[in-house]
Amino acid sequence: xxxxxxxxxxxxxxxxxxxxxxxxxxxxxxxxxxxxxxxxxxxxxxxxxxxxxxxxxxxxxxxxxxxxxxxxxxxxx
Amino acid sequence: xxxxxxxxxxxxxxxxxxxxxxxxxxxxxxxxxxxxxxxxxxxxxxxxxxxxxxxxxxxxxxxxxxxxxxxxxxxxxxxxxxxxxxxxxxxxxxxxxxxxxxxxxxxxxxxxxxxxxxxxxxxxxxxxxxxxxxxxxxxxxxxxxx
Numbered sequence: 001x002x003x004x005x006x007x008x009x010x011x012x013x014x015x016x017x018x019x020x021x022x023x024x025x026x027x028x029x030x031x032x033x034x035x036x037x038x039x040x041x042x043x044x045x046x047x048x049x050x051x052x053x054x055x056x057x058x059x060x061x062x063x064x065x066x067x068x069x070x071x072x073x074x075x076x077x
Numbered sequence: 078x079x080x081x082x083x084x085x086x087x088x089x090x091x092x093x094x095x096x097x098x099x100x101x102x103x104x105x106x107x108x109x110x111x112x113x114x115x116x117x118x119x120x121x122x123x124x125x126x127x128x129x130x131x132x133x134x135x136x137x138x139x140x141x142x143x144x145x146x147x148x149x150x151x152x153x154x155x156x157x158x159x160x161x162x163x164x165x166x167x168x169x170x171x172x173x174x175x176x177x178x179x180x181x182x183x184x185x186x187x188x189x190x191x192x193x194x195x196x197x198x199x200x201x202x203x204x205x206x207x208x209x210x211x212x213x214x215x216x217x218x219x220x221x222x223x
Contacts, residue, residue, distance in 0.1 A: 009132055009204035010215040053137035055200070069134060075216040076131070076162065076203025077115050077174050077194065 001026060001064035005037040008071035011047065024062070031058040033068045046073055078150075078158050080142045082133055084165040089114045089175035096159050096177070107156050109183040111190035113176045119169035121216070126207045131164045131173070134202040138162075145196045149178070153185040158193065162203065195222045 006019040020037050030049045035041075049056050050069040062068055079096065093112055097103055117129055146158045159177040167173060176194045180186040198219045205216040 006134070008134055008202070009206070013215075050134070050137055050202070053134070053140050069137070071134065071202060072204065072215070073218050074198075074200060074202050075205045075219050076133070076201050077198040077219065 004067045006069040081161045087172045107179040108181045109186035111186035113194045115174040128208040129167045130206045132204045149189040153189040
């Protein structure tokens, strides 16, 4: 299956890209998606995960066509 | 209810006045309007900040702000809410965010405005990058509101 990956803010700079399209096996979790999209880098402890623009967590299962986003703690306002 | 994330400069006081005038449902009904305006400072953590870049997650940010306003409307008796948030390049003294809540009475307006602002600070996907004399720095966390 294919999922769209997005990185934001400092994470985007650290990884050197704002996202990717990732081919991954069925029953993959957001953490699996991270590993593949980041080239095997360890996920920083404070990273937030959103699936299809809703907050989720790294253990959540992803599905074909999902948009999986990883970003640091938010600092708006 | 209006939610806007914009690059264009923001004059919060004009926005509140224009919105109130346009929303005829508020006329004669709103006894209270609570307004919060967040403005860029020229100093953060002891460092001079000459400019700031605000990034957001298009789509999720707006969706999350809508959820916050809907949750506030469930919890308090509100007539209307307005959120406008800047993204892109900002300079010191530029308004960053406007949150306004209208109600018949002040309690609901005050509390809802505070709730919306605190949730926005804690959960809405925006990120600030500061320009310092020594280079750029991502803001790592927001100050506690309570």
